[in-house]
Amino acid sequence: MLFEELVITIMKAINLERTISSPFHLIKGKKSGQTIQDVGYYRLHPYFAVMPNLEKRLYDEVIRNLFARQLLRDNDQVIDLADKALAHAMPASPLNGWKYRGNEAVFLNRLSLVVQTLSYTSQQTNRFDPVHNAEDLQSWVKHYLKKINFRDPASVARFKAEMLESLEAADAEERSKMVLMQRLTGLGWSGMTWEQIALAHDLHILDVQLAAVEALHAWLDVLERNGFPMLSPLLDHVIQRSVLTESTQRTEKLFEKGLSLSEIAAIRQLKTSTIEDHFVELAMNDPFFNFAPFMPPAMYEQIVTVSKKRNTKRLRDIKEELPHATYFQIRLALALREDQP
Template sequence: MLFEELVISIMKAVNLERTVSSPFHLIKGKKSGQTIQDIGYYRLHPYFAVMPKLDKNAYDEVIQSLFARNLLRPNEQVIDLSEAALGMKIPPSKLNGWKYRGNEILFLNRLSLIVQTLSHTSQSVYSFDPVHNAVDLQAWVKEYLVRIDFRDPGIAGRFKKELHDSLGAANVAEENKMMLMQRLTGLRLSGLTWEQIAAGKGLHTLDVQLEVIETLHAWLEVLESGDFPLFSPLLNGVVQRSSLTESAERTDKLFKQGLSLDEIAAVRQLKTSTIEDHFVELAMNDPAFDYTVFIPQDLFRSITKISAQRNTKRLRDIKEMLPQASYFQIRLALAVKEDIS
């Protein structure tokens, strides 16, 4: 997936409902109530936090290009895609941002340092400048290398075979796999920069970065099978085991202990609005969430009916029709996983 395709995919989902900056916050993985809420409302889980270090100026350049090519129409309030943009065919993607949330880079950094080390030590070269200087990363890799007995003459070959077999099984283009491999450094072979790879492929740097992220997600999916024992430890701390953010998990535990919304806010010393965000997140992710604690059944059905009839999730539009409903109640109702008959 190219970066422009990513932006348009998100915009298609929120067209006429959100501002042009909303895809930026989603791609970076902003943990605001609005962004987390939109992930659930519009099923945008694959794209969350796929590029945590995305530069706003680079994003804005892409937006200006969409305007210049009449794919975006001028609208100061919301995203307004042209018919040409809405009709664009975008290929399926292996991105799984909600599952990895930017931690695929931790996997890649571990891999890079391990590959560099094994390529040198397997040739009896024990002095080199590490590609990563972070103390915690180096400590993790040193411990890992000791655990796998990196001085064993055959370990480098076994590691290489697992790398080849597992990456080969990843369901992405071979060209994308090659771009990922070009980032790795070995004995007498320096990894390429994003800019160097992009220049060689005739692509924008953002495209190369995104396609490598997509390759990592597809590769991690293969590695999660557990069939590659040398690679399994590299997944520690990379895969998100909970569908909730850490803060929402803490709120959920207190709620299950019987504390009210206000009591949880007091205990956690957080704003009530922040705890409300957590409940919206819970409603999105827990089919058994009991929304009736916060919304009467008839009001819940009125909210969801208006949303369906008007084909909108804009809170203001629904609020105008149901002034008796609070914004929190509207957000919660839209987030609940329930079939409405």
């Protein structure tokens, strides 16, 4: 998947519902109530936080290109895709952003330093400039290397064999895997910059960065499912075990103790709107979430009915017909809808 295809895929889900900047915030993994809410409303989990370091100027460049090619129509309010963009079939992708939330970079940094170390020390070269200087990363890698007895040639051979076998099994394009390998450094070769890789593949820099993430997600899936003993430890704290953000988990614990929304906001010293965001996130992820403390069943049914009738999840549009409902109640009801796409 090219970066432009990623953007269009997201836009298809939120066409005429959200602004041009919405995909940018989603791809970066912004933890705002709106972005988290959209992940659940529109089933955009695969694309959340896949490129946390995405630069706005590069994103805007892609948007301008979509307008220039008439794939986007000018609409000051919302995304308005042209018919040819809506009809374009998007390629399948192994992206699983909600599961990793940018932590695939932790795995890659560990792998890069381990590969570099094994490459040098296996050739009796103990002095080199590490590719990563972060103390916590170096400390983790040193501990790992001791555990695998990294000076034993047999350990190095097993590590290499696991790398080749697991990466080959990853369900990603060969080009994506190549991009990933071109980032690694060892004795006699230096990892390429994103600019160099983009030039080598005749692609935009965002395309090769996305390709690396796709390869990583597919690779991590193989490692998690098949348990490669040499590589699996590199997954430590990489996979997001809870579907909830950390802040929402803390709110959930207080809610389970019987505290109200306002009480939780006071205890956590957060805005009421932030706590409302957490309840919307809880509602999206808990099929047994009890909305009774926040609205009567009749109001829930009204909100869902209006949303279906107008074929929209835009809060303002629903509020126009149901002025007695609060925006929080509307958001909560939409999060609970059973027929979300």
